[in-house]
Amino acid sequence: MTPEPAIAISRRTIAAGLLSGVCVLSAVVFGRRAVGAARGFSSASAGCVLAAILMSLGVLAVMTLMQRSRRDQASRLALNSLAAIPGLLTGLALIPSQGAAGLSALLTLFLLVTIGSTWAQGAVTATSASEQLEERTEPPEVSQNTVSLPLSSAVASESAITPSNNELTIDRHATLQDSEVSAVELNEDDLQEEDSLQLGESEIEQTASHPSSDPNVTQWMSRAERDGLDMCEGAIRVRFAPRAKQVAIHLPFVPPFGGMPTFEAEPLDAADVQIAVTSTHGYGVRLEITRHDQLEDHATVSIGYFASTPLRAARAA
Numbered sequence: 187m188t189p190e191p192a193i194a195i196s197r198r199t200i201a202a203g204l205l206s207g208v209c210v211l212s213a214v215v216f217g218r219r220a221v222g223a224a225r226g227f228s229s230a231s232a233g234c235v236l237a238a239i240l241m242s243l244g245v246l247a248v249m250t251l252m253q254r255s256r257r258d259q260a261s262r263l264a265l266n267s268l269a270a271i272p273g274l275l276t277g278l279a280l281i282p283s284q285g286a287a288g289l290s291a292l293l294t295l296f297l298l299v300t301i302g303s304t305w306a307q308g309a310v311t312a313t314s315a316s317e318q319l320e321e322r323t324e325p326p327e328v329s330q331n332t333v334s335l336p337l338s339s340a341v342a343s344e345s346a347i348t349p350s351n352n353e354l355t356i357d358r359h360a361t362l363q364d365s366e367v368s369a370v371e372l373n374e375d376d377l378q379e380e381d382s383l384q385l386g387e388s389e390i391e392q393t394a395s396h397p398s399s400d401p402n403v404t405q406w407m408s409r410a411e412r413d414g415l416d417m418c419e420g421a422i423r424v425r426f427a428p429r430a431k432q433v434a435i436h437l438p439f440v441p442p443f444g445g446m447p448t449f450e451a452e453p454l455d456a457a458d459v460q461i462a463v464t465s466t467h468g469y470g471v472r473l474e475i476t477r478h479d480q481l482e483d484h485a486t487v488s489i490g491y492f493a494s495t496p497l498r499a500a501r502a503a
Contacts, residue, residue: 212272230288237277
């Protein structure tokens with residue numbers, strides 16, 4: 187599993203600080219109101235608005251912290267409910283004590299924030315990029331094309347076309363359908379022309395090969411727009427010199443992504459290597475590949491990678 191980019195770590199740090207701040211603020215306000223050191227708002231609307239803001243900030247922070255975690259809908263709802271409780275307690279402390287309407291509005295806001303955020307989080311969950319990488323790095327199967335040469339309708343079905351040394355030869359022992367055709371003459375020149383047809387590999391290419399199946403290809407990359415994503419996938423062969431333990435490579439994205447892409451890489455063979463993503467940008471990434479055995483020999487390792495970003499970000503840029 188590749189390490190998280192620096193920008194993702196920064197977002198998680200900010201989210202953790204935001205959640206801590208909301209919890210501390212809620213504890214201070216609720217505690218002072220409980221001991222009678224502070225009074226609530228005279229209007230229930232002001233308390234509900236502030237509570238809704240704090241609940242939304244808490245839920246947003248938890249969603250950011252759990253962005254890379256795979257959880258079911260019930261677990262997301264439970265986490266979002268816990269994150270919204272500090273905002274709910276702050277609202278209870280600030281609304282008027284005798285305001286039943288304010289309490290009802292506050293509970294309604296709590297349900298809307300928790301259920302709405304859970305639904306939105308589930309709606310934007312994407313499939314695993316590593317599974318897409320495994321599916322797209324397999325070379326496509328190409329069926330063999332067949333070439334047929336029709337004869338005249340007057341020739342019986344006993345005629346045969348036999349391939350030999352990339353040539354087409356016609357069996358001239360075919361019989362005519364004398365029940366319907368009294369006399370049909372085959373042009374000898376046409377038969378000789380058909381006999382001379384050449385189906386060499388230089389003239390007709392019947393198969394197409396994927397770049398990954400060619401041992402002479404050292405790097406390949408494809409770009410596609412699918413399922414709302416701007417995707418780039420490919421592979422590169424990394425060569426280790428004798429006694430070389432680590433190799434650094436740069437992978438460009440052409441054209442550049444419109445935003446910060448999600449990037450994953452893994453070895454495509456059984457090589458014992460470690461892949462570290464040291465830098466990620468919209469125009470490319472930098473990788474460090476470290477091997478752990480057979481350091482005295484030459485080595486070649488195939489690395490597959492997959493990068494994607496939402497199309498909305500690409501078009502906005």
